[in-house]
Amino acid sequence: MNEPDTSRWRSLLKMQPTFSLELSDEASDFAKRIRDSIPQFDFRDHVSTAGTCIDFKIDPQERRFWSPHLSVQVHSLEEGSQVRARFSPRPEIWTMFMAVYGVMAIIAFGAAIFAYVQWFLGDRPWAIVLIPFCLLVIVTLHVASLIGQNLSADQMHTLHERFNQVVAAAKQSN
Template sequence: MTTLEMQPTFVLYTDEPLDPTLAKLRRAIRSAEFGGHAESAGPCLDFKVPKQQQRLWSPHLSVHLTELEQGGTELYCRFSPRPEIWTGVMVTYFAAVFVIFMAGIYAYVQWLLGGYPWALVAVPVAAAVVIALHLASLTGQQLSSDQMHELRTQLDRAMELASAQSVPAAKTAGME
């Protein structure tokens, strides 16, 4: 986690098609071993830190499954802050970009009217907010590296349980 990546990602691949892979993973995360700390919706899985262990910077692991043209399934995995934290980060980020944009316009108008473009003072302040968000992201990733490792272990365990399962063949209409 040494890059300025706000949401670290990684990709896994399986040789099985999407539907059997998804069915097996759903069965695996419903097992008692996961204790309700993983859920699925559509082609997505979400692994969460247990409530009693959550901190402000606790991540969750989102996994999006996609069928590959050449066969097999891609699992696109992304660590993110919890949705309520991520929403706050994005609102702050867009507010800072908006302030930079508006300060630039206002300073330009001030300059055109022969005044001093004092509104440019807001540009480095808002830029500092954006930089602070990235630094906070890196700090949060370092503070929650143990939880990120645990979430990755949960995904690996779900994959292990899924690979040990066999999915019954789908019935074809008219054949029994």
């Protein structure tokens, strides 16, 4: 019996796409070369760095609600280093989504407890209707984030190109 291909569904449900790059350079040295190469680009004002972390952002005049940013971290390995990059919503948008997810989870948990107490006391457990509502809000937010991710695919491509340009410049400065 053949196993069903679930890779399509996993990619549809994936939030915050990631990619990585293996390097033979030491992490701190490569991060310094990246920082040193950023000023030569016209998008330098939209890149921020701190240690081995680099954030690529969309220009403010091109920003939309769903505009992503690319968070890059350079990690040391036993031999060389690894660059790990993750596309995600801007931090304020991501925080809002996580807060709503958290509030809905807390409300659903509280509703389950309250409904159990109502049932245990012989009352009608009306609080249980909040659980599907909370789940619906969570699923709706997830679908909205996937739609936003698709709407911002062009900006994700732009950020990835900027990352590639900076990495190429950093490799050349070696």
